Amino acid sequence: MSDAKSFWIKALQAGALAVAVCFSVGATDAGSRYTGLNHRLMCTCGCAEILGECNHVGCQNSTGELNELREGIAGGKSDQEILASFVGKYGAVVLAAPTTQGFDLVAWIAPFAVFGAALLGTILLVRRWTVGRRQMEAVVSDPATEALREKIRRETDSGNDGGF
Amino acid sequence: MAAFGSFALLIALALAAYNLLAGALALRWLATGRAAAISPERLADTARRAGIAGFVAITAAAFALVWSVFTNDFSITYIMEHSNRALPAAYKFSALWSGQEGSLLLWAWLLGAYGFVLRLTHKRDVKLYAYAGAIMAAIQVFFLAVLNFAAPPFALYRGQIPDDGNGLNPLLQYPEMVIHPPLLYLGYVGFSVPFAFALGALMMRYPGEKWIKITRAWTMVTWLFLTCGIFLGMHWAYAVLGWGGYWGWDPVENASFMPWLTGTAFLHSVMMQEKKGMMKSWNVWLIFSTFLLTLLGTLLTRAGLVSSVHAFAQSSIGTWFVVFMGIVLAVCIFTYILQRSHLKSDHHLESLVSRESSFLFNNLVLLAACFVILWGTLFPILSEYVVGNKVTVGAPWYNAVAVPIGLFLLFLTGVGPLLPWRATSLKSIKRNFVLPVIALWAAVIVCLAVGVKPWKDGGVDQGNLFALVAFALSAAVLTAILSEFLRGAGVIARQSGRNHFASMYLLIRRNTRRYGGYFIHIGVVIVVIGLAGAAFNRNVESEMALHDKLSIGPYTLENVGFTQDSNANYNSEYAQLDVSKGGKTLFQMTPEKRVYLVSGQPQTMVAVHSVLWWDLYVVYEGTNPDTGQPIIKAFLNPLVSWIWAGVVLIFLGTLVALAPSQKPAAQKGGQQ
Numbered sequence: 001m002s003d004a005k006s007f008w009i010k011a012l013q014a015g016a017l018a019v020a021v022c023f024s025v026g027a028t029d030a031g032s033r034y035t036g037l038n039h040r041l042m043c044t045c046g047c048a049e050i051l052g053e054c055n056h057v058g059c060q061n062s063t064g065e066l067n068e069l070r071e072g073i074a075g076g077k078s079d080q081e082i083l084a085s086f087v088g089k090y091g092a093v094v095l096a097a098p099t100t101q102g103f104d105l106v107a108w109i110a111p112f113a114v115f116g117a118a119l120l121g122t123i124l125l126v127r128r129w130t131v132g133r134r135q136m137e138a139v140v141s142d143p144a145t146e147a148l149r150e151k152i153r154r155e156t157d158s159g160n161d162g163g164f
Numbered sequence: 165m166a167a168f169g170s171f172a173l174l175i176a177l178a179l180a181a182y183n184l185l186a187g188a189l190a191l192r193w194l195a196t197g198r199a200a201a202i203s204p205e206r207l208a209d210t211a212r213r214a215g216i217a218g219f220v221a222i223t224a225a226a227f228a229l230v231w232s233v234f235t236n237d238f239s240i241t242y243i244m245e246h247s248n249r250a251l252p253a254a255y256k257f258s259a260l261w262s263g264q265e266g267s268l269l270l271w272a273w274l275l276g277a278y279g280f281v282l283r284l285t286h287k288r289d290v291k292l293y294a295y296a297g298a299i300m301a302a303i304q305v306f307f308l309a310v311l312n313f314a315a316p317p318f319a320l321y322r323g324q325i326p327d328d329g330n331g332l333n334p335l336l337q338y339p340e341m342v343i344h345p346p347l348l349y350l351g352y353v354g355f356s357v358p359f360a361f362a363l364g365a366l367m368m369r370y371p372g373e374k375w376i377k378i379t380r381a382w383t384m385v386t387w388l389f390l391t392c393g394i395f396l397g398m399h400w401a402y403a404v405l406g407w408g409g410y411w412g413w414d415p416v417e418n419a420s421f422m423p424w425l426t427g428t429a430f431l432h433s434v435m436m437q438e439k440k441g442m443m444k445s446w447n448v449w450l451i452f453s454t455f456l457l458t459l460l461g462t463l464l465t466r467a468g469l470v471s472s473v474h475a476f477a478q479s480s481i482g483t484w485f486v487v488f489m490g491i492v493l494a495v496c497i498f499t500y501i502l503q504r505s506h507l508k509s510d511h512h513l514e515s516l517v518s519r520e521s522s523f524l525f526n527n528l529v530l531l532a533a534c535f536v537i538l539w540g541t542l543f544p545i546l547s548e549y550v551v552g553n554k555v556t557v558g559a560p561w562y563n564a565v566a567v568p569i570g571l572f573l574l575f576l577t578g579v580g581p582l583l584p585w586r587a588t589s590l591k592s593i594k595r596n597f598v599l600p601v602i603a604l605w606a607a608v609i610v611c612l613a614v615g616v617k618p619w620k621d622g623g624v625d626q627g628n629l630f631a632l633v634a635f636a637l638s639a640a641v642l643t644a645i646l647s648e649f650l651r652g653a654g655v656i657a658r659q660s661g662r663n664h665f666a667s668m669y670l671l672i673r674r675n676t677r678r679y680g681g682y683f684i685h686i687g688v689v690i691v692v693i694g695l696a697g698a699a700f701n702r703n704v705e706s707e708m709a710l711h712d713k714l715s716i717g718p719y720t721l722e723n724v725g726f727t728q729d730s731n732a733n734y735n736s737e738y739a740q741l742d743v744s745k746g747g748k749t750l751f752q753m754t755p756e757k758r759v760y761l762v763s764g765q766p767q768t769m770v771a772v773h774s775v776l777w778w779d780l781y782v783v784y785e786g787t788n789p790d791t792g793q794p795i796i797k798a799f800l801n802p803l804v805s806w807i808w809a810g811v812v813l814i815f816l817g818t819l820v821a822l823a824p825s826q827k828p829a830a831q832k833g834g835q836q
Contacts, residue, residue, distance in 0.1 A: 032620070042556050048414065050559060053407045092553055097561035098543070103551045107543045111536040111565045122528045126521045129513040 037069055044090050166240050166318040169228030176221035177308040179214045180301050187211035187298035208294045212283045215297055219276035226273045229317055233259045238329050241321045248331040248762045250732035254342050255332050261345045262336050265317035272307040274353040295364030303356050306488045314481050331762035338404050344396040351390025352458040357382045359455035362448050366499050369506045376434050381822060387427050388818045394420050395811045406768035406783045408799040413562040418541045419461025422534050426454040429530035436523050444507040452496045459489050522580035529573045536566050567630050574692055577685050578641030581648055599647050600640040607639035627699035634696035638689045645682050673826040680821025687813030690806050697803025705797040707788050717800040719780055720744045726794050734758040739784050739794045755784035779804040
């Protein structure tokens with residue numbers, strides 16, 4: 001392995017280690033877990049608000065749900081166990097976002113799949129149009145034509161308000 | 165007045181139907197050259213005049229409804245359900261669009277108003293305007309048919325007429341609600357005009373791109389109305405709903421955002437058609453889609469397909485919209501297939517890295533964002549249909565899926581203007597990108613230094629990560645745009661000897677469209693910075709007895725009073741909170757809770773103190789039933805005022821882009 005290659009591999013490893021250290025700084029506490037979870041759940045009173053943001057004074061649903069959440073965390077349940085208990089009690093609509101299992105997974109995959117396919121399609125389209133142009137230019141290109149084309153470009157560009 | 169209004173609507177329907185049929189017949193005769201007893205030109209002109217008369221008839225109907233609201237005519241069901249005697253005058257006016265029937269009447273009236281202007285200016289291109297007028301008449305026939313047969317605004321109340329009405333929904337009793345819905349409707353309805361021109365131009369195989377030039381101002385004004393409508397809605401949600409946010413990815417919000425995205429894509433891609441003759445089919449379908457999305461939004465919320473906190477009126481008119489959308493789609497597909505040879509474009513790009521390809525990618529991202537929002541809005545229905553399990557697709561999903569796409573769009577906003585048309589060289593890339601890249605990394609370093617760290621508790625903090633990327637990209641995009649201004653102004657300064665300010669002014673005057681567009685981009689970046697601030701929102705909630713204190717950020721709130729008030733429309737309770745900073749009392753805030761007398765519904769009136777870096781946002785949540793003490797929730801929301809400032813820039817930028825460019829003196833002389 002060459003020295004240069006070895007240097008870049010080591011640099012990448014050092015970078016990855018630095019990122020890992022940065023991301024591992026800090027510790028999970030019950031307060032942030034509570035906030036994180038109450039933003040993954042919906043209030044079931046019909047207000048269509050995130051549980052942690054429901055602001056109805058005396059809302060029986062959100063108060064009850066928040067108490068259940070606190071109890072779950074205090075009882076040592078994992079996030080998944082808490083969410084599962086909410087789904088069991090209130091149905092899947094209590095989750096603020098679809099899960100990543102079963103048909104719900106389609107909700108997550110479809111946008112990125114469509115975006116990726118469209119991106120790829122656009123790149124191929126741009127390449128095709130560009131290649132077509134080059135081939136055409138290769139056929140007709142001569143100094144006189146080029147000079148005429150450049151003149152046309154200059155003239156059609158002047159005073160053009162062709163947008164941004 | 166109910167009979168007058170109903171009659172006016174019936175007359176308007178008859179006139180719109182005549183406009184459509186006579187206009188279509190005249191255009192058919194003109195196209196085929198068939199001899200007829202009446203000249204096609206005269207028949208087309210009678211159709212045009214019928215369109216103008218139709219607008220007068222709809223105006224009469226709208227006037228009848230407004231008159232009935234102001235005279236408390238509770239014999240009309242709509243007035244009884246949406247107004248009451250004590251309702252303030254401004255809100256009585258807004259009762260016109262507070263319910264299903266009234267908002268459809270407003271839609272029809274605005275469509276009539278757009279058609280009125282279009283028909284008055286028909287001499288610009290008589291034949292194209294005749295096609296567009298007939299298509300708009302067809303849309304008008306649909307809305308007037310719904311108003312006459314499915315959702316009549318003048319339906320009489322059955323039984324004993326009550327002394328007072330049910331009143332206006334308290335959520336709508338807010339100043340912005342007097343202008344937000346009309347602006348939004350101006351945007352929705354306005355897209356009928358470019359749609360009508362696009363379809364008309366395709367039907368008549370209109371030569372060249374003149375139809376785009378004709379509709380450019382219409383499309384931009386419409387887009388501006390929709391933009392202002394959306395942001396006013398955000399401000400209303402922020403000030404009235406009391407949850408500290410302004411955008412909840414609610415289906416109604418999404419319904420307004422989708423046509424905005426496709427409309428924005430259209431505004432960009434038509435430049436490719438104007439400049440290069442490319443993307444003709446794409447542009448036609450973009451405007452078709454935008455119009456269909458305005459209808460879909462109405463369908464989603466009115467038909468009760470999806471639930472929304474913003475849907476103030478729901479009924480069974482969904483079937484009407486489904487049928488109409490089906491007809492519109494069929495007409496669009498049929499016309500496109502029949503005339504597609506007319507849209508053949510010479511698709512050639514000189515380079516993969518050019519302004520043209522950046523427009524293509526910009527369109528791709530805008531449409532991908534539109535798809536994501538449509539997908540998220542419809543997924544609960546799809547899930548219920550496929551697996552029988554209704555799910556919620558809320559903010560966490562949109563934040564994870566839509567925000568990255570939005571950031572990619574922001575990236576393109578910066579890159580696009582830096583790329584020249586046709587082709588670019590490595591040298592020009594280096595020259596144009598060096599400053600933005602420096603700005604990007606400088607922003608990253610500053611953000612990390614001030615504590616915007618994308619990690620938390622051993623994992624990625626999604627909010628902070630997106631905020632960091634948004635701030636960094638915003639810095640790069642702003643630098644890119646400002647360097648474009650400075651470079652252009654520098655050239656003029658060197659050529660003309662003017663100072664930089666005068667050169668900048670001249671630069672903008674010479675190409676209002678380009679530099680107006682840049683202003684809009686700056687506005688968008690400012691809005692993004694404001695939106696990114698939401699990652700750092702914080703709040704505290706506390707029960708506050710007299711002289712209790714609550715601290716948030718640099719502020720301390722002290723309860724110095726808790727009082728009540730009442731008027732003919734509502735009773736209110738509010739807290740008086742002295743706000744101090746560093747021990748010095750600065751101002752007083754009075755968050756309020758109202759209970760409307762007629763409906764008995766409560767309503768929050770948030771107190772907001774806005775400065776450049778944050779909003780202090782205080783909600784009076786009511787009193788604790790056990791202790792009788794007020795409960796106060798205070799939010800410190802960073803950078804919110806940037807959002808509203810960005811919208812002002814977008815507004816001004818659009819005005820600049822609409823202004824005609826000043827031609828250089830040499831060119832003027834050449835034309836004389």
